[in-house]
Amino acid sequence: MAEEKLPTRNENFSEWYNQLVLRAEMADYAPVRGCMVVRPYGWTLWENMQGELDRRLKETGHVNAAFPILIPLSFFEKEKEHVEGFAPELAVVTHGGGVKLEEPLAVRPTSETIIGFMYAKWIKSWRDLPVLINVWGSVLRWELRTKLFLRTAEFYWQEGHTAHATKDDALEEMYRILDIYADFAINEAAIPVIKGRKSETERFAGAQITTSIEGMMQDKRALQSATSHYFGQNFAKAFNIQYLDKNNTLQFCETTSWGLSTRMIGAIIMVHGDDQGLILPPRIAPIQAVIVPIYKNDAEKTKVMEIADRLFKELKLANIRVKMDDREEVTPGFKYNDWELRGVPLRIEIGPKDLEKGSVALARRDIPGREGKSFVPQTALASHITRLLTEIQSSMLARATTFRDANIHEPGNYDELKQIVQDGWAFAWWCESKDCEAKVKEDTKATIRNIPLDQPGGSGKCIVCGERADKKVYFAKAY
């Protein structure tokens, strides 16, 4: 029954990641090129993430709705940059009901166009604004190269689309959402992300401003984990989203859109996992604690299971997502490895020795080996575990933050920058010229991840050309 060992992170990060996803049964490859099957374990994680993000969105006045998956191809022509950006990635339906369609239909790669079309019908007056709609669904982009969760042809996400009366309102919305995403990433996924604005080169097709949260994976590459865009009146003009203001004057709306996808699952795996498998943040883990009962014979089994069942019920009552692993056909040792691979934050072992002492053995997933083990009394177990889960959550965030900060460096000159981005992030002054940005990309393959909102202030010299620079930015290789 000896499962083959996982490849280690250092050996081959990419292979390590793939094996983790497949072996932990998060996802699998679909028969269609570049598509992914999200398996129940992975989907439960996503549902938990959805719950936490959806709550935040609803608390800030957003409502959910659904829009069609098929969009008339002509809709994409209406916004010049948008069509240029997405044309190469569109999948197009040409036939329906056995006959050739008069107008081909695009499978949505994102829904700005069809939502813009609908908003134009719905919005008439300043009283209708703002419109704050969110959509949970999936989209399809014909990616040339795919990787489970990080970039698949079809992926699951939420996309929010809002319309506002003024520029200030729309910008405020864009930043509000960025804050929600960052809060979600930090406090639910335990990923310390950096909020910032994208450079002109990197921004979304059709957007005037694109903001993102960027996280550092354990191979030190950056992952854009969510984006929030401000469109100005671009889409409003393309789709005639207009309203009459208080002075009875016709005005174009200001719109935004923003999205967070199952890519975040990939981020969680790449930020927290170790050579034993996944490590999932307790707040969103499908299973927060697993009970492994241990016994040698039926007499012991009866006694052990009695206690195990009682504790299981207690934990359930305390709203802990607990799982009883009462499989007969595998040994405890196998179960330990199995749940470690799946990233369950806490393991509870109950055996004959514990019966005598009235204790259980706990093992923290985030601290492998003896260090993470403790023996605690069965009494008040639920409250102890609740506390421990909170502690695991915060120590995961702390560890990821320490790792990130240890791998961000400030280059003193261009040569140093080239060195740094080979194995880390560089935080440096940039003059905001496209040429300097392009030069770095050409020389190193690193790009400007974002221009952080949190700026040191003052000014410096562009790390590339030496001219005056007002912004400091992160350069890194990205997924």
Added chain:
RNA sequence: CGGGGCGUGGCGCAGUCCGGCUAGCGCGCUUGCAUGGGGUGCAAGAGGUCGGAGGUUCAAAUCCUCUCGCCCCGACCA
């Protein structure tokens, strides 16, 4: 689309260069007994027209031609 690699029981592979008899191995699966606090042990068993088509040959997983599919690296990207 360019470069590289691979298709052999459910999964992972060996065998291919140099053709040869009933195509092997590990894992998993089935059954039984033992075992059980860190990936259990032993025994027995089921399971494959070697990606597809054509050709060469007494004989093809192996050689030749064509074809289909997948993976990795690059260009594109949440």
